[in-house]
Amino acid sequence: MSSSAAVEIDGLRKEFGDVTALNGVSFDVRDGEFFTLVGPSGCGKTTLLRILAGLERETEGTVYINGQDMTGTPAENRPTSMVFQNLALFPYKSVYANLAFGLKMDGVPKAERRERADEMLSVLNLEGYGEKSTDELSGGEQQRIALGRSLLTEPDILLLDEPLSSLDVQLRKEMQIELRRIHRDLDSTFFYVTHDQEVALTASDRIGVMRDGELVQRGTPQEVYERPNSPFVARFIGKTNIWRGEVASVTGDAVEVITADGLRIRTTTDDPDRGDVIKNGEVHVQVRPERVTVGEDARDMENVFEATVEDRIYQGDDILYEVRVGETSLQVQQPSKERTVLYDVDSSVNVGWSRAASYLIKDGGR
Ligand SMILES: Nc1ncnc2c1ncn2[C@@H]1O[C@H](COP(=O)(O)OP(=O)(O)OP(=O)(O)O)[C@@H](O)[C@H]1O
Ligand SMILES: [Mg+2]
Structure with missing residues (x-):
């Protein structure tokens, strides 16, 4: 030892x-x-x-x-x-x-x-x-x-x-x-x-x-x-949005996953065995709520979806949104800054995040 x-x-x-x-x-x-x-x-x-x-x-x-x-x-x-x-x-x-x-x-x-x-x-x-x-x-x-x-x-x-x-x-x-x-x-x-x-x-x-x-x-x-x-572990440590899905494509370190709900999520992997292991494999992909951007700024991101605001919780330092994207509910956490725009319940917004913000978990199990 x-x-x-x-x-x-x-x-x-x-x-x-x-x-x-x-x-x-x-x-x-x-x-x-x-x-x-x-x-x-x-x-x-x-x-x-x-x-x-x-x-x-x-x-x-x-x-x-x-x-x-x-x-x-x-x-x-x-x-x-x-x-x-x-x-x-x-x-x-x-x-x-x-x-x-x-x-x-x-x-x-x-x-x-x-x-x-x-x-x-x-x-x-x-x-x-x-x-x-x-x-x-x-x-x-x-x-x-x-x-x-x-x-x-x-x-x-x-x-x-x-x-x-x-x-x-x-x-x-x-x-x-x-x-x-x-x-x-x-x-x-x-x-x-x-x-x-x-x-x-x-x-x-x-x-x-x-x-x-x-x-x-x-x-x-x-x-x-x-x-x-x-x-x-993803669920136990911190809050997260996580989907089970299948790998649709691998190009270099860029990976696309199609979730069970039909979302196409662009992510990345640094796994040296990526080709053999994850191609067509069952995986999970997660994005933490604070890595999701809501509103105009989301438009240019590598992952962008149209969403409907289902709930908004103002916490002082942070604003929590629950938004719906197709069949999926997504948690979003935004820091509250001066002149932060608050989106109302039922309004339509864009939500987005970078490829790097969505983390690929090779484990397709529970
Ligand atoms: N003295 C004992 N006799 C029989 N079973 C026990 C005994 N001590 C613990 N166990 C069982 O062993 C398992 C682990 O218990 P343990 O107390 O280590 O859990 P823990 O992770 O500390 O849980 P908690 O977060 O609730 O404190 C449980 O299923 C518990 O019922
Ligand atoms: Mg204990």
Whole structure:
């Protein structure tokens, strides 16, 4: 294995009776990386994290942490610390008592515990909170204390299981940014799991997408968003317009796809096997809503269609349209600028996008 991998997972399987929670998962997480595993409810994320932490035993496969085979190593001897989905602060105790819990268990003297707790409070942007009772804290503050408590044990690898799920949207957004900052300020590897694709995109260096106990794609947020390898990933990460279709022609890197609804979509491929693999094959083609232009400017684009506006949602920063093109509904997201023209429901408009904006997915499956 490469020396820069903090975690290496090799052929991991986990069965609970006749439920297969993990079906042969292999990948690695680099030292110091913010890695996020994302996938729908029940796909095996928590199970994987618990196996890494030593709280659950694998049915098959091996976990290496810092190059060491962890098979049979109990949780307390692993260089990991886990922040659970339902945060478990001690109620009616001070922030200090909560933060320093792990240090106390390790026999660190009181004065040093104080000092380290104060340092952590400053990392968490919660200076002066030490004497407060946890009941006086907001949800986001409690979340940060739970995080701080794990970080204070100085784990090489911090395992975070949906730690933001109890927060409201605004706080969750703030905490995503906070987490990134805290990660930047420390040397730990963050291994984060969530079903919230937005957290994954915002906070991570790399993400892995899971489905039914398998890892289906891994890459930077940009790679996974721009180049999903299956319709499942395309739909799960971000909003998208996606069609199943057949390749009608391939000329150099230019590809034309005819969708099941009869749209002819011009796209492109950089796949070196394009000729053999996709000619006359079943594929998917997607275009993200924010890459679609609506109105006059759409006319000169490589893909242009006449559409009818079915719905318009003004969001302040963006305007969302749902438009109909023949048999197909299309989502369009336009930034709202000064003098943006708003198109009314039932009006006719052109929608268009470039060849490069529509991404070809070789997978013709679900
Ligand atoms: N202790 C257990 N006993 C039996 N089945 C389990 C156990 N833990 C998990 N499972 C099953 O394993 C599968 C994966 O569960 P897991 O908790 O890992 O999913 P998850 O991806 O974390 O989902 P969520 O996003 O809802 O938290 C599910 O089908 C679940 O019902
Ligand atoms: Mg879970």
